Amino acid sequence: MTNIPETGRTPRVQIRLVVIQILVLSLLCTLGGRLWYLQIRQGDEFAKEASGNHVQQVVQPAVRGAILDARGVPLADNETRLVVSASRTELLKMPDDGEAVLAKLADVLGMEPKEVQEKVRLCDAKTPQPCWNGSPYQPIPITDEATARQALQIRERAEDFPGVTAEPQAVRRYTAPGEANTAQVLGYLSPVTDDEIQKAQDTESPYLRSDQVGRSGLERQYDSELRGKAGVTRYEVDNLGRVIGEAESDAAEPGSNLVTSIDARVQRVAEYELNEAMKAARKEWDRNTQENYKADAGAVVVMESRTGRVVAMASNPNYDPNAWVGGISAKDYASLTGKTSNYPLLNRAIQGQAAPGSIFKVVSTAAAVEAGYDFNGNYNCASSYSVGGQVFKNFESQNHGAIDLGRALEVSCDTVYYSLAHSEWKKDGGINPKGKPKDYFYKAAHDFGLGKETGIDLPNEVTGRVPDRQWKQDYWEANKDAWCKTGKKGGSYVEVIAYENCLEGNKMRAGDQINYSIGQGDTLVTPIQMATIYAAIANGGTLYNPTVGKAVVSPDGKKVTEIKPRSHGKLPVTKQTLTQMDEALEGVATRGTAAWRFGGWPQDEIPMHAKTGTAEVYGKQTTSWFATYTEDYSIVMTISQGGTGSGASGPAVRNIYDALYGVSDSGAIDPKRALLPAPQKSLPKVRTDGTIVAPKISKDPAKEQKAAQKDGEAPADGQQLPVGTAPPPDTDNRQTRRRRGARPRGGRRMLGRGRRTCS
Template identity: 80%
Template sequence: MTNIPETGRTPRVQIRLVIIQVLVFSLLFTLGGRLWYLQIRNGDEYSSEAKNNHVQQVVQPAVRGSILDARGIPLADNETRLVVSASRTELMKMKDRGKGVLTRLADVLDMTPKEVMDKVRLCDSQTPQPCWNGSPYQPIPVTNKATTQQALQIRERAEDFPGITAEPTAVRRYPNPGGSNTGQVLGYLSPVTDDEIQQAKDTRSPLLRSDQVGRSGLERTYDRQLRGKAGVTRYEVDNLGRVIGQAAADPAEAGANVVTSIDARVQAVAEYQLDKAMKEARKIVDRNTGENYKADAGAVVVMESKTGRIVAMASNPTYDPNVWVGGISAKDYARLTGKNSNYPLLNRAIQGQAAPGSIFKVIPTTAAVNAGYPFDGKYPCPSSYSIGGQVFKNFESQGHGSITLGQALEVSCDTVFYALAHQQWQKDGALKPKKNPADIFYKTAHQFGLGKETGIDLPNEVSGRVPDRQWKQRFWEANKDWWCRTGKRGGTYVQQLSYENCLEGNLMRAGDSVNYSIGQGDTLVTPIQMATIYAAISNGGTMWNPTIGKAIISADGKRVEEIRPKAHGRLPMDARTRAQINDALEGVATRGTAAWRFGGWPQKQIPMHAKTGTAEVYGKQTTSWFATYTSDYTIVMTISQGGTGSGASGPFVRNIYNALYGLDMEGKQDLGKALLPHPQSSLPRIQKDGSIDAPEIHPYVPDEPKEDPEPALAGPPGKPATRPTHRDARWRD
């Protein structure tokens, strides 16, 4: 038998042994390195985290800062209430998932079991309000209006109410000083969500599960400053949950106070006068429909002309932000958001969009001058203007002969602007535009700041719309398929319009341009945009970002951070054109379409400037606009489906001015009755303990005229003076 040598196998075995040895040593080295990293390099960190497994946190909510008016009067502050809360975590451990406990709780609180159970259910896409949109691990407030007797029953019978607490807690309050509501400006709070906690985790102001955050208005804009920082005390506990010591404590830091430029007294006046204007408009018959005006919504802005600061801002319909405190009820939520609610949560001063009507005419006037048309030139103002087979009429079909651009503003002559816009449309190439058309009427609107937000320090401002060629093209591309599907040649008005839009809805037609020139058609603006424009005309041309926040003051009063006004541009006009437009707008108030609303006004002492507007809306009644300014203030009011500008809004805008300057209807001034004859420049005084001095405020009591306050109206040259009624719209817009 032949012996086979083993020499060939020996090297292979040795290689395998070496590889195994390398692997073993590598694993041992890796394990040793990991142990060194965990026990030595990061030993303290992991030891601390291990301890935290036996640490319980007790959160002390920070006191939220107050929102104050310009004189230090609280618009939003806090009060101590007895709050009854339920721990959903504890309830879910019970066999009946807490149904029995919540039923007993409802009986104590004089609520129905369903109301209580709805309060503690979690919000999702399928669950309507009321529900809890905060963390499920946080105690959920059932009511913040518990009586002392109810709280005692819960605490004395703790065995019947496991998971239920009744404790005094600082709760947000909106006191409505002087009867001012300020709802849409202030906003409201609601519990923080888990997503928000994660997003704020690495910021300077992290959120805790117990926090409430601002959801709208100033509460949202200045949430970080107002919220402060919650205190956290950490207790070491044993395996049975017994406290064995205190690990650490971070004291709570109270939130800062936000001082605003709002004057609660003026705010109350603005809200009352807007509401009164709408109620009075509903008494008037619309001659176009034969029905009374609906006056279903409105807004008014009172702004400092030289700074852009907001003195008052009212939106109607409105709501009481107190309904959100402690969780909103199903009834209140439906009233605020239902189909028939008319959406009172909407701040129509910054979110209400409408065609501006004739208050827009300062823009095409500027565009015309910049295009080379002399301001003092003569322009025909016939009763109508024809383009092809279409006739565009002047308001009330009134003609005024040959007039200047300034006079066109005074009497609000539509046909002057029709002709100018038509001429510019033709110069740009009409239906076959040049490669780079001037489009000066549209570009001027953009230069005035339209088509974008003003930058006001409130969330969710809308931009309005300038219907230029770019917008027409985008709109046509988005709607072409629907127009082509629903359009019908020779059908109803809507069908015929859809048919035409399908074919050439992207073209800038002559009718588009002439309608645009008087603030009609597809043009949309907001009251805050128009207030910014008219304030700029007043102050010399600076377009300020409207601001409500005036200063941030720390809780102890030691740190004061002023919020200074910022500008976003200047009006596209030279000083001479601004002066000419300024004079024309003064003429509107003294001899033009607004003169009948300013009879007896002390024009020499307090020069008044105005522009009226009445915008037509397809399928609705006309929108009333009234834009005015003095050297101190700019006030713009609008009423949806309210009628003419001077007819519906005019007298009530004057009432706001009367309150500001202390004037009666005859123009006599009593500074003792003047609320704010000059804008408030100083901040409220801060005491050494951090408290802020606030004067006493009384509810607003309007001076109602005993007789018809409407003065005789001086008509144009050659026309006798008349005393107009709400139905007499001659010389008015």
């Protein structure tokens, strides 16, 4: 083997190492120079470009849960419509920002070009509706009422409509089954606002910009349950809006379904009868104002006496909640909110306040007994009562002589309550009380739940008003400057009242307490409050929080969360007093002020209890009130400027009871005609796929009930449910049922149809 001396290889290795070092150094210098160029020389420019690369999200709306009646009939659900949408990103890539494309689209859809252009502009503080409040990176709906022909034109001529799509989507629908509108109870939807998004960021149910949220009614109250969770696909886009990659995607989760205690058939009857009663009242002559009654608004509540669940709730004037679907037009919005429409968006069952008139006397009766007056004592029902030179008259100046409190309720004797209230006012120290007054009459109203919310599961309930001493003081402090400025001694009626209020408007005067005792003066109540009170009298004294929601059912049907009845107190009366009041209110329906409206009613089978009320309102016609209950239901109706209680509201309430129990004009009970002879206890049947079984409902239960009542035949749907539907309501034998505390009877009581004697 030949050995090569190491000295021969060393120069070549060293040369190679030097060359490598030079190359490495050159590369490092080049890289360093390039980094300097990018980071220092061009750093600001590239940073600006990089800031345009970000993630945008495209939202797939969740299918909103349905709102169902107690038997599973949809009151609000979703329907598939052809929705035409435009991509704002694609439009802005065009030289004219898509103006020509939108003009063509408007022509196909039969819309004005300006109307379509306004749909795709983004909302901000300076841009009025209509505008788009959602993400600019997702398709913006132009219309959800496209026809199949219009959609076909758009899809076949895709080259003429770049960025425009026409495809089926789920859209909210208010079904009005059997003509049951239920608008104020259901509410409506509209796009979420920036403020709402900001407030909900840290909650368990944050909003997305594309969300539709409930604005009133059940849609608002149960929004988080109904809304579900939208699906979100996140895209990486550059500063020009071009998609450069997909980051991640979350599937949409549908909302839960809400089962209510509303029965669509009874709801329709309640709406129909309220409207008919108002139309009838407008034909009646008001001898006080020398014109027909205006009957401009009204409400009715049908409630389960033993649970507080609402079976029907109607408010008039009414509106179509479908007007809000897809965005309300300026014309429709003006018609719903203008003064001439009398504000149909108001739910007058929970937001309408008025003096209650004589239906308030159950509160005054309880107060009198609590103050120590004997229920069975003798009280003078004179034709009038005088205080300090002022005469307070009984209704139509009736004089019934010496009567007890039960009879005072039956004939609605005002002067008995005037005397009791005045006596207590004097015991409390009169206009200048010493110490702390007992104020039995005002305390009773608070204990009955007045002056505060009932707790119903609907938003924006009002409290009404109990004009006690604290309220008088607060009201006087807020208004005394205006009263002192406009008041005038010896002037007009309004000026004299202002003058007196300026001097002593914070003091409880005798007239204040006298008027208060019969539900007049400054007292204000709502129909739902009075329905709750009369239901409590019916059930033995429990004041329930009224509820419309009955259960929340998960989308897959596997989880059912029932909404249990809850109580907020007991009536401040003994069992004995409650029984005595119960018997007196039965007397109202059989021989008192409501007897002429319940002639022929099967009193032995279904004991009826009632109280009429006619409230005077300064500057307006009288308010009609009719409060009633049976063992099962409490029904209260009121009509603003409608006349007397039994005269205007009485027939409608009787007709609702006839429909519930299947009572004919002759007084016979026909179970086949009965819509709901006992409250619905069971929930609708849920299929394995999560859908809910819904029975069929006739086209118009109210009109069919009218027709059946005349010819004695059962309406089309009656209690005949399709195979596989929810079971009928739990019933029992009416022949053997007896009301709480009922006194024995030898046979059916003959009911008179005599003329009304009191309010």
